[in-house]
Amino acid sequence: MTATLGAATDSAGAPTPPSSAPSGPVLGVGGWLRWGWRTLTSMRTALLLLLLLAVVAVPGSVLPQRSSAPDEVATWIEDHGRLGELVDRLGGFNVYSSPWFAAVYLLLFTSLIGCVVPRTRVHWNALRSQPPATPRRLERLPVHRSFTVEQPPEQVLQSARGVLRGFRVQAYDRSLSAEKGYAKESANLLFHVALLLLLVTVAVGQLVGYTANKVVVEGGSFVNADGQYDSIRHGARFDGADLDPFKVTLDRLGVRYQEDGPRLGEPRSFDARVTWNDEDATGTASVAPNHPLEVDGTKVFLTGNGYAPVFRVTDSTGAVVYEGPQPFLPRDSNMTSLGAVKAPSAAGGGLAFSGFFLPTAAVDDVVGPHSTYPDLVEPKVFLNAYRGSEDGRKAGSVFTLDTDGLERIEDGDQPWLAQLGVGESAELPDGLGTIELVDVIRFANFQVSDTTGNGPTLAAAVLALVGLMGSLLLRRRRVWVRATAGEDGRTVVEVAGLGKGDADGLVTEVDRIADELRTPAASPPDTDRPTGQERT
Amino acid sequence: MSVAELSLDLVYAAMAVYALAMLCSFVELALGRPVPTEAAVREPARAASRRAVAAEGSVLTEERPPAPPAAPAPASGPDAGRWGRIAVSFTIVAALLHLAAVVCRGIAAGRAPWGNMYEFAIAGSFAAVAVFLVALRRWPIRLAGVVVVPFALLVLGLAVTVLYTEPEELVPSLQSYWLVIHVAAAIISTGAFTLGAVLSAAHWWRLRTGDEKRLAGIALPPAQRLDTWAYRVHVFTFPVWTFAVMAGAIWAENAWGRYWGWDPKETWALITWIVYAGYLHARATTGWRGWKSDAIALAGYAALLFNFIGVNVWLGGIHAPYSGV
Numbered sequence: 015m016t017a018t019l020g021a022a023t024d025s026a027g028a029p030t031p032p033s034s035a036p037s038g039p040v041l042g043v044g045g046w047l048r049w050g051w052r053t054l055t056s057m058r059t060a061l062l063l064l065l066l067l068a069v070v071a072v073p074g075s076v077l078p079q080r081s082s083a084p085d086e087v088a089t090w091i092e093d094h095g096r097l098g099e100l101v102d103r104l105g106g107f108n109v110y111s112s113p114w115f116a117a118v119y120l121l122l123f124t125s126l127i128g129c130v131v132p133r134t135r136v137h138w139n140a141l142r143s144q145p146p147a148t149p150r151r152l153e154r155l156p157v158h159r160s161f162t163v164e165q166p167p168e169q170v171l172q173s174a175r176g177v178l179r180g181f182r183v184q185a186y187d188r189s190l191s192a193e194k195g196y197a198k199e200s201a202n203l204l205f206h207v208a209l210l211l212l213l214v215t216v217a218v219g220q221l222v223g224y225t226a227n228k229v230v231v232e233g234g235s236f237v238n239a240d241g242q243y244d245s246i247r248h249g250a251r252f253d254g255a256d257l258d259p260f261k262v263t264l265d266r267l268g269v270r271y272q273e274d275g276p277r278l279g280e281p282r283s284f285d286a287r288v289t290w291n292d293e294d295a296t297g298t299a300s301v302a303p304n305h306p307l308e309v310d311g312t313k314v315f316l317t318g319n320g321y322a323p324v325f326r327v328t329d330s331t332g333a334v335v336y337e338g339p340q341p342f343l344p345r346d347s348n349m350t351s352l353g354a355v356k357a358p359s360a361a362g363g364g365l366a367f368s369g370f371f372l373p374t375a376a377v378d379d380v381v382g383p384h385s386t387y388p389d390l391v392e393p394k395v396f397l398n399a400y401r402g403s404e405d406g407r408k409a410g411s412v413f414t415l416d417t418d419g420l421e422r423i424e425d426g427d428q429p430w431l432a433q434l435g436v437g438e439s440a441e442l443p444d445g446l447g448t449i450e451l452v453d454v455i456r457f458a459n460f461q462v463s464d465t466t467g468n469g470p471t472l473a474a475a476v477l478a479l480v481g482l483m484g485s486l487l488l489r490r491r492r493v494w495v496r497a498t499a500g501e502d503g504r505t506v507v508e509v510a511g512l513g514k515g516d517a518d519g520l521v522t523e524v525d526r527i528a529d530e531l532r533t534p535a536a537s538p539p540d541t542d543r544p545t546g547q548e549r550t
Numbered sequence: 551m552s553v554a555e556l557s558l559d560l561v562y563a564a565m566a567v568y569a570l571a572m573l574c575s576f577v578e579l580a581l582g583r584p585v586p587t588e589a590a591v592r593e594p595a596r597a598a599s600r601r602a603v604a605a606e607g608s609v610l611t612e613e614r615p616p617a618p619p620a621a622p623a624p625a626s627g628p629d630a631g632r633w634g635r636i637a638v639s640f641t642i643v644a645a646l647l648h649l650a651a652v653v654c655r656g657i658a659a660g661r662a663p664w665g666n667m668y669e670f671a672i673a674g675s676f677a678a679v680a681v682f683l684v685a686l687r688r689w690p691i692r693l694a695g696v697v698v699v700p701f702a703l704l705v706l707g708l709a710v711t712v713l714y715t716e717p718e719e720l721v722p723s724l725q726s727y728w729l730v731i732h733v734a735a736a737i738i739s740t741g742a743f744t745l746g747a748v749l750s751a752a753h754w755w756r757l758r759t760g761d762e763k764r765l766a767g768i769a770l771p772p773a774q775r776l777d778t779w780a781y782r783v784h785v786f787t788f789p790v791w792t793f794a795v796m797a798g799a800i801w802a803e804n805a806w807g808r809y810w811g812w813d814p815k816e817t818w819a820l821i822t823w824i825v826y827a828g829y830l831h832a833r834a835t836t837g838w839r840g841w842k843s844d845a846i847a848l849a850g851y852a853a854l855l856f857n858f859i860g861v862n863v864w865l866g867g868i869h870a871p872y873s874g875v
């Protein structure tokens with residue numbers, strides 16, 4: 015082929031090592047480096063790395079991941095023994111932060127840089143240069159039309175300039191060379207650069223960003239400050255001192271569930287009414303799924319909710335050793351919830367309770383106490399009691415009680431069990447104390463995420479999309495028109511085209527140009543009927 | 551009869567008509583007879599100049615356009631082509647019923663009708679048929695219906711038997727206009743990728759058999775044209791899918807406070823995207839264009855399907871409420 019479209023040269027075809035000695039494959043260090051770089055930045059390597067990236071992303075979707083489901087990971091390791099440990103050591107539970115996953119995408123992006131830089135240079139030159147000289151033998155191009163007209167060659171070429179709308183046109187000897195669609199390559203480069211940008215913005219966003227969680231009961235509040243959260247995850251460059259110290263108070267949490275039909279109990283709306291205040295403003299807002307609250311560029315999301323029964327516990331001396339709401343963790347869609355009440359200051363070394371809260375209680379011989387509807391219809395708690403208090407180092411979660419080293423309180427030879435409705439209380443055996451279910455309120459789980467990194471990431475993504483669409487939908491093609499005086503005094507016109515990836519469109523375009531040259535609108539009506547070369 | 555019941559009845563009606571369409575195209579295959587080329591039958595005028603385009607990069611000169619294509623050869627037996635055209639007519643009728651079913655479902659639910667797997671299945675299978683019919687106006691790909699129509703029938707069958715749920719209000723996590731945008735883009739791309747997969751598979755088959763081989767006596771378009779169409783469909787669909795993934799990320803940021811969490815559904819959407827990017831690359835890579843790029847396109851389609859079936863059934867994740875099963 016005499017002419018090619020410059021873009022997207024493929025070096026994959028010839029990754030042969032440059033031989034420093036003609037006699038054998040002896041390569042100097044430099045030679046090997048050059049060979050390695052050339053191989054890495056070839057289209058074929060890029061393709062293989064892309065496919066490899068798709069493959070190494072799979073295990074993280076099959077195995078539970080620490081970042082999203084730490085409990086499942088622990089269970090998985092326990093269930094699989096040695097295999098579990100091995101998978102853990104290989105990074106199977108942190109796939110997306112594992113070295114081998116990083117290796118693949120870093121290699122891919124290195125290849126991308128090595129590919130984009132030279133292509134940009136080539137394209138820059140192409141942008142500033144004129145369409146190349148007309149090939150001598152136009153009939154060897156993929157699309158070629160030839161016909162004769164009455165007008166002299168100069169006039170044909172003159173009208174050809176008008177017909178070649180949107181092309182960059184350069185005149186050569188008795189011919190025009192035209193090219194259009196430079197923007198396709200520009201867009202393709204933009205797309206690939208935007209991908210790099212996307213990687214960078216995501217990385218930076220993770221370095222400086224944070225995500226924190228806080229359980230707040232109705233009437234309670236939290237302050238956006240490091241150390242105020244139940245849990246916080248942040249990047250290496252995060253500085254807790256940078257947080258905007260706004261405060262959010264949960265006034266009331268409204269819920270609504272499906273009340274009938276086969277989807278009975280399915281959630282229909284959650285709505286946390288909050289009051290917020292920062293240094294110079296205050297306001298109220300409704301935080302709901304898909305409706306975060308935004309304060310000072312930080313977003314507050316409602317990510318969960320549940321019940322917080324309010325207890326009052328007295329000890330053997332009659333002193334109130336616990337009073338207040340205690341969130342119970344929902345574990346099914348009907349809000350059967352698990353929780354614990356801890357009163358370490360109770361006389362005699364402390365008291366503790368653990369058990370269920372059921373918003374709509376039912377007791378079943380098979381499943382035991384459970385809830386049949388998520389809203390408060392028949393709220394009840396079922397509690398066992400313990401003497402002693404948790405080992406301080408182990409007392410991690412507010413939701414669960416670590417009963418190691420605690421003594422279960424028995425009633426006769428049965429474990430003592432309290433079943434309380436709202437306003438009811440129960441006495442522990444031997445005058446150890448009482449526990450009362452005073453009320454039931456709700457809690458909300460708020461997630462707080464800083465959004466500073468999101469703007470640049472979104473911008474990079476939009477650039478990538480724009481570049482991609484330009485790259486895929488624009489057409490790049492070259493067209494040549496040659497007009498030579500024929501022997502019979504008429505003019506032989508040749509139109510030929512070269513395009514990439516769009517054979518049908520190229521034919522249409524060349525046909526359009528040929529047709530318009532054959533029947534120029536401005537020419538005298540009788541002379542321009544084409545000859546026998548005319549197509550039917 | 552409620553609008554929801556009407557929607558379901560329309561689904562059944564569409565299934566019945568699709569079944570007729572399928573039967574007709576099977577009859578076409580069974581009675582198959584030589585036809586000049588599909589192209590000549592459908593577009594006598596343009597086919598001639600188009601056929602002049604050889605594989606890109608190869609050299610072909612056309613001094614003068616060829617003579618007008620010969621009229622279709624006289625039938626040497628029952629007119630199979632007529633059965634094929636009847637199949638297309640049935641497919642159009644069925645698609646209209648199918649569209650009405652989707653619209654009624656939306657009216658019954660009072661929202662965009664793609665809030666659970668049942669609705670996704672009926673909307674997605676409609677998109678597949680619609681893309682096929684639209685493409686059929688431009689390209690002579692009638693035989694692709696032999697795959698697309700049974701596929702739609704199968705999906706609808708699964709939808710009414712396994713996935714059906716009454717139209718209900720959505721769970722709070724799905725109550726967002728991003729559902730409309732993100733899932734609509736996903737549905738369109740799923741439908742269009744279906745046609746892309748059929749064309750890529752046909753191209754692969756064509757490469758193995760050579761351009762002369764007929765399928766049950768019916769001439770298929772030559773490999774080079776199948777490749778061009780498959781590429782066009784993928785080139786149209788890939789940006790839509792890219793947009794779907796991005797819209798999903800924006801929605802996730804608005805709903806969960808992070809735009810990307812490597813949830814199985816997100817991960818498989820990305821895997822699908824990467825594999826299709828691989829397909830586009832492969833077509834520009836020496837030695838990969840051909841059956842290898844076809845295979846990559848089909849792998850992309852497999853990843854796409856896995857995301858809607860496998861991920862919902864086996865992998866769960868926070869997208870689970872969407873499954874609705």
Ligand code: HEM
Binds near residue numbers: 021122123126485831
């Ligand atoms: C992050 C990884 C990459 C992704 C997701 C990606 C994606 C894409 C996509 C979707 C296209 C299609 C656009 C079009 O055909 O115009 C494309 C084209 C292209 N890519 Fe990449 N790419 C990546 C890395 C690379 C690398 C490393 C190279 C260089 C070796 C490269 C070179 C090219 C070239 C030359 C084209 C144009 C192909 C053509 O002319 O059709 N890409 N890329």
